[in-house]
Amino acid sequence: MEGLVISCGGSEARLFPLLGGAVGHWRWNGIDILRPASPGVGAGAGAEAMAGFPLLPYAGFLGNAELPGFGRLAPGAAPARPGLDGIGWQRPWAVTAAAADSVELMLRHGADRHWPFDFLAVMRFSLASDTLSTTLALTNLDARPMPAGAGFYSVFPIDAFTRFDSDWRGVWELGDDPLPARYHPVVRPAPRLALGWGVNSCFTGWRRAASLAYASHRVTVRAGSGCHYLQCRQSGPAHPEIVLAPVSHAPNAHQMRVPANHGLRQLDTGMRFIVSMSINVEAFT
Known part of the structure; x- marks a missing residue:
């Protein structure tokens, strides 16, 4: 599967609308800013093998895949991990507009056993x-x-010298x-x-910016006002990559005592919720 390429100057991104609206790679002046898609892409791999993908209509795990008031959701494309990161990354998206440096994708979902509500999602990529963005x-x-x-959900390559910096006010371990097992407040890390x-x-009270400093450049992730949580995963020294996922709510917020206190929205009929993220790279001089 070849995907769809957008470019601007020395920047190029490859997108895979049919694989969950995922990003296969983003290269800047020949450097992989996102960890490129696994070699299995096009041979049965899904969005989870990609450099990044959208999370909707929820992010993180939903405990036992149980949606309060609706019971257990049916397993999707990843049956071993039901209730993980919504369904957007498991569905093909349609291309509704395309230019040399931008693409707009659309996903229309009809209520089913995987998610019992009708919704429309529109995602736009823009490359400078x-x-x-x-x-x-x-x-x-x-x-x-x-x-x-x-x-x-975005995956970044790291090496022994890559430094991470961000700011938040609390953490769900x-x-x-x-x-979520334990919560505790933190001072600026x-x-x-x-x-x-x-x-x-999952870090709460996130100030909506995080950076990775490499030997030659810095990468900064910024999120819009809808994302006050940052999920991070780094699996140890044998895994030279880090997941940074700006999200709108804590994992399993649906099952918490007051879901709205943990970022979950309730959309009435016709209401729209928008989140945004930009990943910027700057060279060290």
Whole structure:
């Protein structure tokens, strides 16, 4: 599967609308800013093998795939991981507009056993010479109010010298489920080496910016006002990559005592929720 290429100057991104609206790679002046898609793409691999993909109509794990009031959701394209990161990454998206440096995709979902609400999602990618911007709009088409969340899953390559920096006010440590297990407030964290961090957490009160400093350049992830949570996963020194996922709510917010206190939205019929993210790269001089 070849995908769809957008470019601007020395920047090129390859998108895969049919594989969950995923990003296969983004290269800047020949450097992989996102970890490129696994070699299996086009031979049965899905969005989870890609460099990034959208999270909707929820992000993170939904405990036991149970949606309160509706029971257990049916397994999707990843039956071993039901209730993970919504269904947007498991569905083909349609291309509704395309230019040399931008693409607009659309996903229309009819209520089913995987998600019991009708919705429309529109995602737009725009590429500048140093920035990849993504906007995701989720509209409830159902006659009933719909719980809603969204975000962006992105995988970045790291090495022994890559330094991570961000700011947040609290952390949900995730258990082996992986569902929120322990919460504690934190002061502003210090910059740290990314490789070997061994983190799997959701950070709350996130200030909507995080950076990775490499030897030759810095990559900065910025999110719009809809994403006050940052999910991070780095699996230790043997895994030279880190997942940074700006999201609108905590994992399993649907099953928490007051879901709205943990970022979950409720969209009435016709209401729209928009999240956005930009990834910028700058060379060190």
